[in-house]
Every structure is written in structure tokens, then in C-alpha cells.
């Protein structure tokens with residue numbers, strides 16, 4: 001099937017950038033991104049492309065180029081499904097907060113709703129592409145819903161997991177390490193796979209497009225995220241040992257990263273990984289392993305999460321201990337709230353958990369983040385349900401200017417590795433703070449020697 005019309009359900013961090021790049025590189029394909037969230041669609045349609053709801057370097061330019069030409073954002077889900085030959089499902093699959101598998105399994109209610117809606121609306125054969133990260137064998141469930149509730153038309157289900165990382169989404173999409181497409185090993189399945197291969201071939205070379213069976217594709221996504229997160233927990237585990245022994249984690253990371261079998265990437269010790277994927281996917285993997293009775297496999301991967309939680313807690317404990325075992329009524333300034341630089345996404349950001357711990361110790365938290373709004377920060381804290389909204393409002397002060405945020409602070413904590421933090425006038429910041437002035441660098445981005453020569457007490461991770 002030659003694809004000329006694509007619909008994507010879900011205009012989030014995955015659906016939005018992915019479809020923008022497909023539209024940019026396939027001018028002959030009409031791409032419509034739909035979402036139930038009217039505000040989100042209105043924001044994607046904002047006349048000023050700078051105001052689109054997701055911040056990613058380079059994304060607003062692509063949206064400006066393709067929007068209205070062959071890229072459309074709409075709330076009319078039924079029409080977009082009906083029109084399209086190929087439908088991507090990019091809705092959220094959060095960890096379940098209720099019932100069986102609570103706190104571990106992926107919540108598939110949004111996926112199921114999409115499948116039922118596609119089944120109800122579709123009057124012609126369709127290819128349905130799973131883009132959201134899903135537990136293994138979800139495609140089977142989608143297929144069963146489509147076949148049993150549909151109008152007798154044929155559906156092919158493909159798994160096409162997204163490997164983009166936020167903050168580099170556009171670059172990752174334009175120049176992916178690989179594209180993975182899983183499908184049925186039948187003739188119809190292969191035809192569907194080829195239709196999707198043709199879409200990507202418009203800008204990705206064929207040798208980077210892998211095709212597998214559906215289950216391998218689904219499991220590869222979970223495996224990739226588990227391996228990446230495991231590297232971070234491994235280096236973070238070593239960072240604690242470094243702090244006890246006098247070794248320096250940056251030196252250790254450099255030394256092991258030069259081993260070509262290990263490689264240099266994903267070895268940055270930090271306050272702990274965040275983001276919408278790592279924790280969710282590993283918990284999901286743990287749940288799947290347990291459900292097959294593979295307890296050792298489950299325990300092995302769960303340790304990655306346990307280590308990450310420990311690293312976040314260790315960071316807040318270190319702040320309290322260093323500040324003479326009390327932070328009550330002290331102003332502690334966070335530079336950064338996003339889970340990594342170059343994104344406005346805060347899901348599972350370490351900053352949320354560190355703030356929560358310190359507020360429990362009655363600290364007053366001030367925050368500056370170049371891209372995250374005050375409302376977002378407050379709703380992140382509210383989501384933990386540790387205290388009332390009023391109490392969170394009283395404990396969290398959000399600033400538009402980093403120097404203002406740091407004024408009269410007892411300590412500064414770096415929670416996100418935004419580049420601009422390294423270029424600040426640290427002497428000016430020092431002069432405006434209470435003494436001794438502490439810096440807790442949760443990302444090891446600042447120049448320790450320079451800060452110490454100004455007079456700061458500097459504490460990085462793993463040294």
C-alpha cells in the first residue's frame with residue numbers, strides 16, 4: 001500500500017516531534033496529529049511556532065515549515081482515523097496507579113480506547129502502528145479488539161518503537177541509529193512492514209531500517225531502555241564508592257569509557273535519572289518477568305530502580321547533613337527542574353523528589369529553570385500527595401531570573417545540566433548568598449576549582 005495519509009493519535013512528546021519530522025521529509029504524505037486535549041491541539045496550532053507545547057531544539061522551525069502544508073493538528077479524531085491508511089498510536093502508557101500490577105504494570109486503558117475507536121470508525125483496511133512503549137504482546141490485544149469490534153475490515157498491526165531522547169528529539173529523528181519495525185510474518189504482514197519502510201526510506205538509509213517479528217520489536221524497546229538506565233545506576237553506584245574512597249567518578253568514567261567494549265556514552269554520574277521512560281519501562285519489565293515466574297530476572301532489573309531512588313535520596317540527605325543537619329527555614333535554590341537539559345518535560349525528574357525531601361525538612365525551595373513553568377513545578381509536587389497544595393505553594397518559590405533565585409540562599413543545588421548554568425557570573429552569585437555558601441552540583445557541570453577559589457563549598461557527585 002502506498003501511504004499518502006497518516007493519522008497519529010496523541011500529540012505528546014513522541015507523537016508531535018515524530019509526525020513533524022515525517023511531514024517535513026515526506027511532502028507527499030498528509031500527516032494529521034489528533035488529541036483529545038483541546039488545549040494541547042490549540043497550542044500546536046498557535047500562530048507563533050515558538051509557542052508550541054513542547055520545547056525541543058529545532059522543532060518549532062520544522063513545524064513552521066510543514067504546518068498547514070501537509071502537517072495538521074486537530075481534535076477531530078474520528079475524521080483523521082477514517083481518512084488515513086496508516087494510524088500511529090502515540091498515547092501515554094503510564095504506570096498503573098490502581099488494581100492488579102499497581103505501581104508496576106503499564107496502564108493500557110488509553111491504548112485500548114484508541115483501538116476501540118479505530119475499530120468503530122474504520123471502513124477500509126488500515127495499518128495500525130504502535131509507537132507508544134508497550135508491554136510485550138500488546139499488539140495481540142490491539143489486534144483482538146480491532147478484529148472483534150471492527151466493521152469487518154482488515155487490520156495489520158506493526159510495532160515501531162520510538163528511540164528518540166528528549167532534548168535531542170529532532171536530531172535523533174532526522175538521523176536515527178536505527179528504525180525498528182516489527183510485524184506479522186505473513187504475506188499481508190510483510191506488505192504492511194514494507195509500507196512503513198517506504199515512509200522512513202524518504203530520509204533514512206535502508207541499512208538502518210530493521211524489521212523483526214512484533215514481539216522482538218516490543219521487547220527491544222524495553223531492553224534498550226533497561227540497558228541505558230542500568231548504565232546510569234551502575235555509574236551512580238560507583239559514585240557513592242568514590243565519595244568514600246577518594247577516587248573521582250569522572251576519572252573512573254573516562255577510564256572505563258575508553259574501553260571500546262564499554263564506550264563513553266551514558267556514564268555521567270548524576271542526581272539520578274528521570275524522564276517518562278526509564279522507570280516506567282523497567283517496572284514494566286519487572287512486572288512481565290514476575291508474571292512469567294522469573295523472579296531472579298525481575299529482581300535483577302528492579303535493582304536499577306532501587307539504586308536510582310537511593311541516589312536521589314542520598315543527594316537530599318547530603319544537603320541536610322552538610323548544612324549542619326538542619327535546613328529548616330533555610331533558602332535552598334534549585335537551578336533546573338526539568339529531567340534533563342533542552343526539554344520542558346519534568347516527568348520523574350529527580351528535582352521533584354529532592355524538593356519533596358527538603359520540604360519535609362522544612363526548607364524553603366527557590367527554583368529557576370529556563371523552560372519549566374511554576375504551575376508545572378507545583379503540579380509535580382502536588383502529584384506526590386505528600387502535603388496540601390497550600391503547603392507546597394508556601395514552600396516553593398519560582399523565579400524568572402537565576403540571580404534573583406540565588407540571592408540570600410544558603411545553598412544552591414544543580415538539578416538539571418542546562419548549559420547556561422556554567423556561564424553564570426558565580427562571583428556575583430557568591431556575593432549575594434549567605435556564608436558559608438554551598439553548591440551541590442547534582443550534574444557535575446560546574447568548575448569545582450573555580451568555585452572553590454571564589455569561596456564556595458563545592459560538593460559534586462562521586463568525588
Ligand code: UDX
Pocket residue numbers: 162163164165166167225228232265266267268269270271272273274275276277278339340341
Ligand atoms: C530515553 C532513551 O534514551 C530513549 O532512547 C527512549 O526513547 C526514551 O527514554 P529520555 O528519557 O528522553 O530518553 O532521555 P535520556 O537522554 O535517555 O536521559 C534519561 C535520564 O538519564 C535523564 O534524567 C538524564 O539526565 C539521565 N542521564 C543520562 C544520566 O544521569 N547520566 C547519563 O550518562 C545519561
Ligand code: ADP
Pocket residue numbers: 009010011012013014015034035036037040077090091092093110113114132276
Ligand atoms: P508521550 O511522551 O508518550 O508522547 P504524552 O503524555 O506527552 O506522552 O502524550 C500523549 C498524548 O496522548 C496526550 O496529549 C493525551 O491527551 C493523548 N491521548 C491519550 N489518549 C488519547 C485518545 N484516546 N485519543 C486521543 N488522544 C489521546
